[in-house]
Amino acid sequence: MKYSIYSLVRNAFSYHENWPRAWRSPEPKSEYDVVIIGGGGHGLATAYYLAKNHGITNVAVLEKGYIGGGNTGRNTTIVRSNYYLDPNAHFYEHSLKLWEGLSADLNYNVMYSPRGVLNLAHSYADLDAYSRRGNAMRLNGIDAEFLTREEVARMVPLLDCSPHARYPIIGGLLQRRGGTARHDAVAWGYARGADARGVDIIQQCEVTGLRRNGNRIEGIDTTRGYVRAKKIGLAVSGHSGHVAGMAGVRLPIETHVLQALVSEPVKPILDTVVTSGAVHFYVSQSDKGELVLGGDLDMYNSYGQRSNLPPVEHAVQSLLALFPCFSRLRMLRTWGGVMDMSMDGSPIIGKTPLDNFYIDCGWCYGGFKATPASGWCFAHTIAHDQPHALNAAYTLDRYGLGRTIDERGGGPYPWVH
Amino acid sequence: MMLLPCPYCGPRDVTEFTYGGDDGTVRPGDPQAVSDARWVSYVYIRDNPRGPHDELWQHSAGCRRWIRVRRDTLTHQVLSSAPAAQPVQP
Ligand SMILES: Cc1cc2nc3c(=O)[nH]c(=O)nc-3n(C[C@H](O)[C@H](O)[C@H](O)COP(=O)(O)OP(=O)(O)OC[C@H]3O[C@@H](n4cnc5c(N)ncnc54)[C@H](O)[C@@H]3O)c2cc1C
Numbered sequence: 001m002k003y004s005i006y007s008l009v010r011n012a013f014s015y016h017e018n019w020p021r022a023w024r025s026p027e028p029k030s031e032y033d034v035v036i037i038g039g040g041g042h043g044l045a046t047a048y049y050l051a052k053n054h055g056i057t058n059v060a061v062l063e064k065g066y067i068g069g070g071n072t073g074r075n076t077t078i079v080r081s082n083y084y085l086d087p088n089a090h091f092y093e094h095s096l097k098l099w100e101g102l103s104a105d106l107n108y109n110v111m112y113s114p115r116g117v118l119n120l121a122h123s124y125a126d127l128d129a130y131s132r133r134g135n136a137m138r139l140n141g142i143d144a145e146f147l148t149r150e151e152v153a154r155m156v157p158l159l160d161c162s163p164h165a166r167y168p169i170i171g172g173l174l175q176r177r178g179g180t181a182r183h184d185a186v187a188w189g190y191a192r193g194a195d196a197r198g199v200d201i202i203q204q205c206e207v208t209g210l211r212r213n214g215n216r217i218e219g220i221d222t223t224r225g226y227v228r229a230k231k232i233g234l235a236v237s238g239h240s241g242h243v244a245g246m247a248g249v250r251l252p253i254e255t256h257v258l259q260a261l262v263s264e265p266v267k268p269i270l271d272t273v274v275t276s277g278a279v280h281f282y283v284s285q286s287d288k289g290e291l292v293l294g295g296d297l298d299m300y301n302s303y304g305q306r307s308n309l310p311p312v313e314h315a316v317q318s319l320l321a322l323f324p325c326f327s328r329l330r331m332l333r334t335w336g337g338v339m340d341m342s343m344d345g346s347p348i349i350g351k352t353p354l355d356n357f358y359i360d361c362g363w364c365y366g367g368f369k370a371t372p373a374s375g376w377c378f379a380h381t382i383a384h385d386q387p388h389a390l391n392a393a394y395t396l397d398r399y400g401l402g403r404t405i406d407e408r409g410g411g412p413y414p415w416v417h
Numbered sequence: 418m419m420l421l422p423c424p425y426c427g428p429r430d431v432t433e434f435t436y437g438g439d440d441g442t443v444r445p446g447d448p449q450a451v452s453d454a455r456w457v458s459y460v461y462i463r464d465n466p467r468g469p470h471d472e473l474w475q476h477s478a479g480c481r482r483w484i485r486v487r488r489d490t491l492t493h494q495v496l497s498s499a500p501a502a503q504p505v506q507p
């Protein structure tokens with residue numbers, strides 16, 4: 001059913017009790033052309049574009065819990081394309097363009113809100129780095145604006161822009177087309193679109209083994225039985241190393257926990273996303289009115305999808321240093337998700353040493369904004385057995401070839417990216 | 418807060434420590450003599466288990482020594498801790 005003002009009115013007459021389910025809940029078949037492991041945004045988008053762009057519809061998405069229950073439903077929903085290096089700039093800009101048309105394409109409101117993403121500059125080194133990045137973005141055709149201290153103060157009056165601030169603000173880099181989107185809606189919209197094209201979305205179905213025969217994976221052991229597949233795509237974010245290990249594939253990935261927290265809801269007060277690289281902190285206000293804040297990783301390997309106090313304290317301290325006016329807000333909820341931190345901070349979308357096994361991982365803490373382009377490129381890679389131009393640089397073998405894509409220049413210490 | 422048992426100082430808050438990563442990455446001897454694949458694996462490939470993990474920590478706000486901790490990455494339970502076996506090159 002197409003969602004529209006007419007279907008809304010029609011369903012109002014039956015007290016909204018007769019809306020059809022947005023996707024089916026089928027039993028797994030014994031064989032598929034393509035099986036995608038992981039029902040987060042990336043896996044679901046991949047299935048959607050496999051069907052929509054490449055006509056491949058004998059596809060299943062296997063999800064161990066419920067769709068969107070991983071990082072897709074745990075992230076702080078910031079969407080942007082403010083990257084310096086060319087491969088990242090082109091890939092994330094394609095993603096942002098897909099975001100701009102996504103609600104219409106999916107016939108599902110993903111609540112993309114281009115409210116701007118502002119990076120605060122606290123030092124002259126920050127100013128240099130931001131003007132360099134801003135100029136690189138503009139050369140790549142991406143919007144970027146440099147703001148003076150006065151312009152920052154006018155745009156976000158709540159910020160402490162005084163010279164005595166704990167972290168003095170001396171300028172900023174703004175991407176107006178950046179912003180936020182509704183995380184759950186992205187998973188649900190892609191799921192509904194994929195299902196309508198024939199994709200089986202199978203929840204409560206954990207992959208427990210990959211049966212390898214020489215250079216191929218023949219089938220997949222799951223908690224809902226054995227499934228054969230001609231091609232297998234892995235999109236399990238923080239569990240990438242764990243699941244790839246079932247096929248004996250070792251990845252340049254470490255798994256780390258990242259947390260976020262929200263305050264009690266208040267009236268609209270902050271209409272943009274504010275980030276500070278120096279302090280390692282960002283904040284925005286959700287449509288429900290909560291302040292959404294996040295910051296550092298816990299900085300040690302973890303698969304524990306839960307929150308710990310030290311990073312919470314860091315985030316709250318940073319919030320109050322930048323926005324002293326929030327000192328009486330109470331915090332409502334904290335949570336954590338496990339991130340696939342790659343060795344250069346950039347993703348991997350491509351082939352593996354095995355013939356019919358493809359991977360999409362290394363999203364670090366920025367994979368939500370990548371969801372549309374990741375699905376787009378991963379579907380292309382699986383369908384054609386070779387990458388799309390936009391993910392040609394994101395190969396698994398780039399580490400050995402000296403072609404790492406290291407935005408930060410941090411080296412192979414995944415927890416610092 | 419997670420407590421790490423420093424073999425020299427006893428249990429201390431995790432915020433006193435700096436993480437040094439997987440302890441399984443042994444630097445190959447002569448860089449000229451090892452294969453590219455072996456070198457790439459040393460630089461980029463780590464153990465990333467969902468379960469017990471051998472890792473290095475430095476008690477940087479304490480005795481400043483490097484220690485080797487075996488810790489479950491899912492439950493965060495510390496299984497053992499000992500002085501680092503060899504000098505650490507972070
Ligand atoms: C606190 C936090 C804040 C973040 N903030 C942002 C942000 O502001 N902007 C941004 O762009 N990104 C952000 N991210 C990162 C972003 O959430 C992720 O990079 C992105 O969601 C990854 O998408 P995914 O679909 O690959 O992963 P997921 O949504 O995690 O999906 C993977 C799925 O695989 C399933 N799975 C795992 N193992 C198995 C198995 N054995 N069998 C079957 N299924 C399995 C999981 O249950 C999960 O549902 C944040 C992340 C966190 C945790």
Ligand SMILES: [Zn+2]
Pocket residue numbers: 423424425426427476479480481482
């Ligand atoms: Zn000590």
